[in-house]
Amino acid sequence: MSTVDWSHPAEGPAPIPELGARPDAPVAAVLALGANLREPAQTLDAAVAALSALPHITDVRASPRAVTTPVGGPPGQPDYLNQVVTLRTDLAPWELLAVAHRLEQDHHRRREVRWGARTLDVDVIAYGDVRSDHPDLTLPHPRAAERAFVLLPWLWLDADATLAGTPVADLAAVAADAPGVRRQEPERHRLLAGTDDVAPLRPARPDALGREAT
Numbered sequence: 001m002s003t004v005d006w007s008h009p010a011e012g013p014a015p016i017p018e019l020g021a022r023p024d025a026p027v028a029a030v031l032a033l034g035a036n037l038r039e040p041a042q043t044l045d046a047a048v049a050a051l052s053a054l055p056h057i058t059d060v061r062a063s064p065r066a067v068t069t070p071v072g073g074p075p076g077q078p079d080y081l082n083q084v085v086t087l088r089t090d091l092a093p094w095e096l097l098a099v100a101h102r103l104e105q106d107h108h109r110r111r112e113v114r115w116g117a118r119t120l121d122v123d124v125i126a127y128g129d130v131r132s133d134h135p136d137l138t139l140p141h142p143r144a145a146e147r148a149f150v151l152l153p154w155l156w157l158d159a160d161a162t163l164a165g166t167p168v169a170d171l172a173a174v175a176a177d178a179p180g181v182r183r184q185e186p187e188r189h190r191l192l193a194g195t196d197d198v199a200p201l202r203p204a205r206p207d208a209l210g211r212e213a214t
């Protein structure tokens with residue numbers, strides 16, 4: 001980890017000191033992973049393995065995966081593979097965001113179109129009970145509570161999970177995109193590991209807007 005002072009983002013609103021402070025004891029955090037370009041299953045495997053190997057991060061648990069219909073963004077992008085990871089960390093929130101961004105960069109994430117297709121997206125859904133309205137790190141994640149592609153995998157991992165005090169089960173029950181979230185069965189998950197066939201249930205169109213250059 002670099003020695004950058006994460007409490008002071010280079011630009012933007014005033015820093016929130018709590019986001020730069022390491023906790024006295026490890027904190028429970030939740031990350032959401034999504035991928036719909038290249039080889040999503042291998043990408044998610046690699047991201048979970050990388051997280052598990054990092055210092056200051058322990059107790060990494062990965063949810064079952066979901067094949068999900070894209071929510072928002074340009075039409076025609078492939079279905080996503082989504083997964084939620086819970087962990088404990090004594091990194092500061094900014095440092096955990098930096099880990100998320102580093103994972104995205106390792107998988108050549110490019111940001112060209114909002115909610116466009118991507119090789120890997122890693123969002124910080126929650127960091128303990130920290131709340132932040134900083135645009136570079138809003139906690140809990142500002143759209144997590146309405147996203148079944150986050151809530152359902154999280155629920156499959158932890159039936160008692162809560163988000164900002166509300167049971168994730170209650171949030172998932174009313175999330176509009178729930179019909180587009182299909183649990184990937186373990187056998188299929190295992191069969192596909194090591195192949196690039198995770199596939200979109202709908203084929204990607206070559207001219208789909210928002211595709212990232214390879």
Ligand SMILES: Nc1ncnc2c1ncn2[C@@H]1O[C@H](COP(=O)(O)OP(=O)(O)OP(=O)(O)O)[C@@H](O)[C@H]1O
Binds near residue numbers: 116123134141142
């Ligand atoms: N909790 C958070 N987790 C990850 N990024 C966040 C969070 N809060 C704010 N951001 C900021 O959001 C910006 C856009 O992130 P990104 O490109 O990953 O968005 P997205 O995944 O396409 O869309 P969405 O934010 O709706 O999930 C980044 O600059 C990042 O710093």
Ligand SMILES: Nc1nc2c(c(=O)[nH]1)N=C(CO)CN2
Binds near residue numbers: 035070073080
């Ligand atoms: N199904 C699905 N849709 C999305 C996803 C995602 O991970 N899965 N991520 C988005 C921006 O983070 C926007 N839309």
